[in-house]
Amino acid sequence: MNAKVREVFTLRGEALKLGEIVGQGGEGAVYDLAAHKNHVAKIYHRPLEQQRIDKIRAMGKIKTDSLEKLTAWPTGLVCSKDSKPIGLIMPKISGRKSIHQLYSPKSRRTDFQRVDWRFLTRVAANTARAFAAVHDNACVIGDVNHGGVLVAQDATVRLIDCDSFQVSYLGQQYLCEVGIETFTPPELQGRSFSGILRTPNHDNFGLAVMAFLLLFMGKHPFAGRYAGPGDMPIWKAIEEYRFPYGANAAAVGMARPPSSPELAIVGPRLAKMFEDAFSQKGTSAGRPVARDWVAALAELEANLKQCSANSSHWSLGSSPCPWCKMEGATGVPLFSTVVPAGGATLFDIAGFQRQVDAIPHPGPVPTVPEKNVTPDPNALKLKGHARRTNFRAGIAAAVVGVAGLMMTQIWVLGIALGVFLGLRGFLNRDSEAAEYRRMAGEAATQWKNAQTTWMQRAGPDAFDRQKTVLAGLRREWDILPSKRVARISELERNLRQAQLHRFLDNFEISSAKIESIGPGKKQVLESYGVETALDVERNKLYSVPGFGPKTAQKLLNWRRSVEARFVFDPSRAIDPRDIAQIDQDILGDRKRLQAALILGLEQLKQTRAQILAAREHSRPEMERLRLALDQSSANVAAISG
Template sequence: MSPSPYYNLFDSRGNPVSLGKKVGSGGEGDVYEIAPHRRDVLAKIYHKPLTGERQEKLRLMVSGCNDELKEFAAWPLDLLHDSKNGPVCGFVMPRITDCEPIHRVYGPSHRKASFPNADWKFLVRTAKNLAAAFYIIHKYGYIVGDVNEGNILVTKKACVRLIDCDSFQVQAREKIYFCEVGVAQFTPPELQKSKDFRMLRTQNHDNFGLAILIFLLLFMGRHPFSGVYKGNDDMPIERAIAEHRFAFGRGAALKAMAPPPNSVGLSVVPREVSSLFEQAFTESGHQSWGRPSANDWWNVLDALEKRLKKCPTESMHTFYTGLATCPWCGLENSSGILLFLSSDTISRIDVASEWQKVLAIKPPGPIPEISPRKYRCLPAPFSLDIARAVRLGKVRQAVQIVLLVASAAIMLVLSAGSGFPHPIDAIGLVPAGIAGLLFVLPGRDMMEKKRRKKEFEDARYSWRLWEKKWKAEAGDAEFTTQLNALTGSKRRYEAIEQEYKNALAALQHTSRERQQKKFLETRFIDTCTSPRLSENRKAALRSFGIETAADIDPHKILSIPGFDTALTNDLVNWRKQQESRFVFDEEKRVSASDIQGLIHTFQPKIRPVEREILSGVERLYSIQQKILKNRAKFQPIVEKSAHELAQAHANLSVVTLAGYFF
């Protein structure tokens, strides 16, 4: 980063202060290291001259600094002036290292990258420590005011540090130095419509933002006022806050709200905790001291931390002992989102064992063939009356055919003889008319034929329905499809597992280089004794990101103004001296942290496939049982339907000359 443009700064005692490289930048100012080698503090320098009121506020904060405030916040330790006894242009504050913004703790994706070993107990502890930080700020009469996720940092041990403390509200006797900024998503309902934050804020206002942050931590980044709104218009978070639409609360339904998909409810925390959320986010919080204080939160969260247990299935899942089952297992299975990373292995299943379960599930095999054609049925016998009518019907059919043929022959002869139509030709239609009359006045045989035809059509319709149901619900197509899907999941699992093993083997091959790099990273430029390398040049190297022997690169050094070939060679030789002191440790070819890094890379890849296999085995067994059950249940019914159709076909065949298909 670039060096500071300020060269003549002084502390409150008139001592000169030199700034090093810039390490951060914000809307109001930049943050610099303090040279030489002050690694415990930083300097914040404002972009614009401060008003007299802002300078007075900083003086009050410096005078009120104590060990408790320094433990939880980047509190102003001393003032910086652009000249001796000149106006305040910045301040000195504790340097907070190895921290991440709090949103990288509660969001699952960010947490897996920045806090891979964090479980829900870590989140509970972070929330408890956040409450402790607010308690200390309030204890000494300060108000955070601008509560938001951007001014809170968290360490790897769940310790909380507040930054941007110069924006806090400060009160001295009758004078109030306001916090003039705010973020809508953390602002209480009574302040939502405020255009100007230049107003008196109270601990009760801070307590709203504190409750929001605690909710975000305990509920995996879910904002308490961001849910499913059942109205027709938009419901942004700011409006939901102003209208007390707590999406997870007891009264959420009355306010047309519901929790968002893939989230857990207040039931995952004890009643003592859920009641504090209700108190913080409902209308009663408007009252003075109506919301839970930081101390209230610390007490219930401390009790919750002592009442956590580990999940029997997943070692990284911890949850409240009052629950019968692990809520995180259920949420991971339903959402497909990996909430927590394990630290010991990429997989939590034995795929070979799971596949033995698959092999133990016997395929139902092809569906038993059922067809009406397999049944040889004799026609149902006629009664004496119907038999006589059928015989007469056959005679009538024969007479009809003879009459129709005779009619056609007469017409042909008459038309051929005269060559022209003649009234006498109508004589040829008489036989046809008689045949038609016989057809219009059917006997009992035709009624029997109609009855048997209807029975056949009904039986065929029923058979086709049962045949379709039989093939769909008793066939093995669904089983085969699921087995193929499981086979594909197993192949993907094995491919990821092999990729992990290859990466682990690669670690073994590069272990010497990695150990040497770590060794060189502990050899700081400060220890180089070259006579040509002055303190100013060491500072220049650090400004260009060259702090250790591992950073030394001839091309990079030669690009720095004032560094020639001779000085570059000195540094390269110094690096070689350090390399010669390196001793490779055979027993530490692959460190635990190296393996853990691989685990955290491959675990998110393999966990979704694990879920596919676990749920797929259960589904395969369920499908097999369903098919066998359906076969036992439907086979007698389908066979009966096939037999009824075959019988109806046989019954119909004796009263009709035309064939009917099944």
């Protein structure tokens, strides 16, 4: 579409004024609609084929309440002035993020905070509900991918890019001819989607993949370790039914990635559903359908229990907690800290401090003592060999030299051969000794690296740092009363400035006549927090789009003209509104500190739990490495003795 064209039309000829671009992709751009706040227009880059036009018309006719609630379902065509369809109208979806942002602990930190496993389970169930709505209306998503699912902070889900769905209407099939291999079922892997009639069973595979990604911390169900030769990319593992979390994993040469949870964490019902969805049976006899997932995921959420050691961990109550075990092995926090709901202003700081003091220090990092080991028997056989080797090698070399001078004598050749064979024996033992020393060096390096990680994860430093943070927050809390007194005293010292600020704040830009500043620019200023003469500051204006030096100077001149009318009255007391503002600010600080203290206490508990989990789950590996180091050291000592 020509960027200068800002007006389009509905099929009935109603004019639609395009607003700002809110999104853009390979197919087209999405625009706000000035007169339709809840809808947007998607304008395609290329002229629409008749097949696409007919499909969009059909989608408008089969729209239902469930589709409207759970998807961005097209509602009609958009035409140019010559009545040629160039796009479509669809609901505006805002305040949501791609489901991909929820998969892994790292990716959800920015856009989804306060998230635990219950939330992820709910999102998976709501995604299944949206799939069910599509299937109930004789449609197939086809191109299942995480870019097509948007999630809100309340875990509700909306499907987008609906114009790519496969649609059935009055016996006509409008196909979906695209797809992503990581969500494509085995029976379609490696095939062109052109002309293929997709089925809900194909979607059911993609839904199972998406649910798995949510529940298993972003791990793809077909990404695993392959025991056979060559690589095993995801698409190939899908095609060959190599599900590394299943009961048949070893038989197909697959194993779960390190530090990944077992399939059993979702309970027997969901575990079987994943097995069925990713098996040959799923291809031939059908996979679990969307409504099966809704019911099973709701059951899972209803049975989740909070971990006694870490309040952000929710699971089926298995012991040990799968998330404590995973965090102990990886050192990566899997979920956001949960802040308990509490009062706004009343806060027992003394009682809070008692809670902090009651949390036991994890103590120093446990030592892994040296092991009392016996040298390898082969190493004992080499004992003293290192000292004797050089001497004997010299004797052997001399004998061989003499033999060279007497080569004409056959008996001398026999002696030389014997000496050579003896020397080779000594050299072989030298090689064995070198191998023991190499193994000792490798064991020492592994132990040193493991010790560093052990100190970081199992040491008390993170706990001590969190205690320091809490102590700093407590100091801030304690000085709040004196902070209020200091600010009121500052008002008294700066009474003139306080009166000036109050005076300037009474002059609103929206009602002022300022050269070159019309209603549009005033609205922009208000959107950027510049509402009164008090807000007019050069640095603040330069951050507002469309306000360069000349336009900004007009506003600054207006502020000066207002300021020139100010008259200071030293007899006036401090404005009660200024004191009220101070009290409001102090209350805000109090709320902020209360939330930070409660959060800090929970983080302190979780930090301690993570340290103890690291000690428990990493200790066997440390002991193994310690034993390997001590054994290799004993072997080297034996051959050097």
